[in-house]
Amino acid sequence: MNNNNSSVPIGQIVVVAGGAGLLGQAFVRALASTGGIPIIADIDEDKAKYLAKKINSENNSDTVDYIQMNITSKTSVKNALNCVLSKHKTVHALVNSAYPRNSEYGRKFEDVTYESFCENVNLHLGGYFLTAQQFAEYFKAMNYGSIITVASIYGVVSPRFDIYEGTKMTMPVEYAAIKSALIHLNTYMMAYYKGSKIRFNCISPGGILSGQPEEFMSKYNAYGQKKGMLSPEDIAKTLVYLLSPAAEYINGQNIIVDDGWSGNS
Numbered sequence: 001m002n003n004n005n006s007s008v009p010i011g012q013i014v015v016v017a018g019g020a021g022l023l024g025q026a027f028v029r030a031l032a033s034t035g036g037i038p039i040i041a042d043i044d045e046d047k048a049k050y051l052a053k054k055i056n057s058e059n060n061s062d063t064v065d066y067i068q069m070n071i072t073s074k075t076s077v078k079n080a081l082n083c084v085l086s087k088h089k090t091v092h093a094l095v096n097s098a099y100p101r102n103s104e105y106g107r108k109f110e111d112v113t114y115e116s117f118c119e120n121v122n123l124h125l126g127g128y129f130l131t132a133q134q135f136a137e138y139f140k141a142m143n144y145g146s147i148i149t150v151a152s153i154y155g156v157v158s159p160r161f162d163i164y165e166g167t168k169m170t171m172p173v174e175y176a177a178i179k180s181a182l183i184h185l186n187t188y189m190m191a192y193y194k195g196s197k198i199r200f201n202c203i204s205p206g207g208i209l210s211g212q213p214e215e216f217m218s219k220y221n222a223y224g225q226k227k228g229m230l231s232p233e234d235i236a237k238t239l240v241y242l243l244s245p246a247a248e249y250i251n252g253q254n255i256i257v258d259d260g261w262s263g264n265s
Helices: 022-032 044-057 074-088 115-141 173-192 214-221 234-243
Strands: 013-017 037-042 065-068 093-094 146-150 199-205 253-257
Touching: 013 065, 013 074, 013 234, 022 037, 022 044, 022 234, 037 074, 044 065, 044 214, 044 234, 065 074, 065 199, 093 115, 115 146, 146 173, 173 199, 199 234, 234 253
Parallel strands: 013 037, 013 093, 037 065, 093 146, 146 199, 199 253
Antiparallel strands: none
16 A cells, blocks of 8 residues: 555546646656556547556556546536546546647747737636636535646746747747746635635646757756756656645645756856
8 A cells, every 4th residue: 555645645536637748648657656546638539548558558557547628618628527527436636737729839929920829828728727617616515626737937937038049949928928827827726715625736847858959958958957858757746746645735836846947047
């Protein structure tokens, strides 16, 4: 039996929105290996199903489950929640780690259209609001629950545009607006649901390894204390901690995990 105070309680059912994505996969693996029952909730049902089978096969278990969920559809979110409850009888936590965006996402500031900006904010910020709203009402009725939102260091500090020079990369303006808003949405929900025993927290990762060009990596890593660019698994450790008994009294917080990157100048 897992008695580690900083591990996920055995049998804790955690819905991971965007669970088939880059960070989501690491979250699911970490939860499965530390006592939890992760539910991969993703708009891509085939990818979610494949990943669940793959992780279960690797672990020689049937711990990981999956469900299709579109975070921008209230009907889809409610159906997903009801399906999980029908099968597992309860839900203990929601992790918002989806990364929805349109085909124009990632353009330079002067090239972003008003329509595209609004669509991306609606998809990402709006989707996180919708899922949190629906799950929070369930948690309120149960008098327990945890909602963890993936934000970003760029919701806290200004972009360092110099690290993108010489590459085709940039820091999307939509991303900065969305992630800073998510951090405040987190504290809003914490205050709104005061007394409900629901915990609301953010994780703000620094850069995550995903095949970035060497020139960018060199400039980015120069601001780190030890490693610089982190792996998804590095962020997953903080998620496990926030869902563990050790974090029982951590509420309304934004935990930055960036190897000191945002503090160095």
